[in-house]
Amino acid sequence: MSILVNKDTKVIVQGFTGKEGTFHAEQCLAYGTKIVGGVTPNKGGQTHLGQPVFNTVKEAVATTGATVSMIFVPPAFVSDAVMEAADAGIELAVIITEGAPVRDMQEAKSYATKKDMLTIGPNCPGIITAEECKIGIMPGAVFKKGNVGLISKSGTLTYEGANQVCNEGFGITTAVGIGGDPIIGLSYKDLLPLFEADPETEAIVMIGEIGGDLEIQAAAFIKDNITKPVVAFIAGQSAPAGKRMGHAGAIISGSAGTAAEKMAALEAVGVHVVISPADIGKKVAEVLGKK
Amino acid sequence: MNVHEYQAKQIFAKYGVPVPKGYIATTVEEAVENAKKLGGKVWVVKAQIHAGGRGLGGGVKVATSLEKVEEFAKEILGMTLVTHQTGPEGKLVSKIYIEEGADIAEELYLGVVLDRAKEMPVIMASTEGGMAIEDVAANTPEKIIKVAVDPAIGFKGFHGRELAFGLGLPKEEIGKFIKFAAALYQVYMENDAEMIEINPLVKTGAGEFIALDGKMGFDDSALGRHPDIEAMRDLSEEDADEREASEYGLSYIALDGEIGCMVNGAGLAMGTMDTINYMGGTPANFLDVGGKANAETVAKGFEIILKNPNVKAIFVNIFGGIVRCDRIANGILEATKLVDVRVPVVVRLDGTNAAEAAVILKNAGIANVIAATDLGDGAKKAVAAAKGEL
Structure with a gap:
């Protein structure tokens, strides 16, 4: 088992024929992901990486039956691409592109929600179900199959965490890089219940960062809803307070978004918080060993 | 990216957000010229750096004569201003803004920022203007009114009423305030701002609302479609x-x-x-x-x-x-x-x-x-x- 995606998931790539889209789609295909086609306007009818190219997502979905789209289009076109996917009935859009304007993402997310399409990202490594399906840019070889679910704001810390878990002799069910932009798709509190319900997942690693309050929301959710052990690391304990012009952002969430605050909130609900990211794997081994 | 107060006010003015008249100066002579151009009897000499708390650090002075304008301009231009947001090393002041004095009856606060949880811009207003808003939030959070605006529908009358009545404004000022807030929301959306803060927003003796201060930050990812904003970048403010x-x-x-x-x-x-x-x-x-x-x-x-x-x-x-x-x-x-x-x-x-x-x-x-x-x-x-x- 796994969450959201598996070996049977049919995936299309928006921005299929671009440099990034091509490189990573190729890697995903090599990992075993069922990429069944892609979309690049004006290139419909061509074949790329052995898969059909379509002008529109609607056409791609109608022909291939894809339910997931991996988005690599340039930042200025991301919101258009996300909304096109939502309009075409895609169930999950994985947005890899970095640098999409916040206002665009606000609009795109709002429309996706209206159309019942889930989103991951933007500016994230994507999602991977170990040894089945990789939809994103993570180094696939790091993710060995196992019993640990992973959710992370940071791309490289996703790899770091997964690598440590695997080096301890455990493995990953599904890992999701949710991204750290102001507006993101699925968050901790959306993914935690999926891991809770997944029979194969026995522990969850949650990697957060300073800023915002998603980790605080996650702590509140864990308290009442999650019975599986959670190991967490919050990056940025040693980051100095930024020289910001205003303080409006911190006031809104009712918290300053510091690492200390987030760690305390998680610890208070029984999460196993590590101070150093180098201890993620060891802590998972300790927690699973106790079972 | 952040801009200076005078630049934020230039943007405000384009959208009909009332601001005091003012001119930027880089020399003492220019400062005095600006004050003469403005006329009147009271001027404010304001250091232009990318940090809050300028008044407390001695970077904002009220002058009641042209001699005083000259004196304060000499004092502030070239000073290293230290505030709670500059760090102990402070920031060198190379530009000052000379502004007409305002007849302040009341000080309010108005800001617009993204609420990440609601995924919408939220307008914040408070009667506690002129104070550090983070202190207001910590001590008297009930004095901050927050109204989220769904960009899909835009700023509507009810948003404005929630803010204006929430502030307890008298009947004759409600309409004016709503117009002010609506214009500020437009500034926020059309310029891909990350945050706007007006502290204080003053009500004058004549019952008019004016942005006495202005802070704006922009979404760096959106600067590509705002060459006019990008042109405001002050490289000397960046490391x-x-x-x-x-x-x-x-x-x-x-x-x-x-x-x-x-x-x-x-x-x-x-x-x-x-x-x-x-x-x-x-x-x-x-x-x-x-x-x-x-x-x-x-x-x-x-x-x-x-x-x-x-x-x-x-x-x-x-x-x-x-x-x-x-x-x-x-x-x-x-x-x-x-x-x-x-x-x-x-x-x-x-x-x-x-x-x-x-x-x-x-x-x-x-x-x-x-x-x-x-x-x-x-x-x-x-x-x-x-x-x-x-």
């Missing part, structure tokens, strides 16, 4: 090393420790700093080489890190996803040719093409380069190297 780094796609922030860090990804970069701290060392910088690192950018990274005389060791920590480790290894070799790498360099390369990278480094056989097996091992070695124990 020279940070700027140089950004030209190479590197994200660099100087810190006051001893271990230079070069990492891929902001999260891992912070995690690396945390690990160094945990092991008893101190990071000298945050440096994210980004997803497109190559030999040139890595060499540049070394150069910038080594400009800092406090650096006693460097820790290169790369977990290759998009970034390929062999490129980083070549970058390290390149750097040792271009830059005098005077300190030990601990290198941990994992992920994509890590094996090739290890071979490249091993074959090069550079003294000073110490291989590490994982994050913990690397941090430990870097801390020891900085202490001269390796």
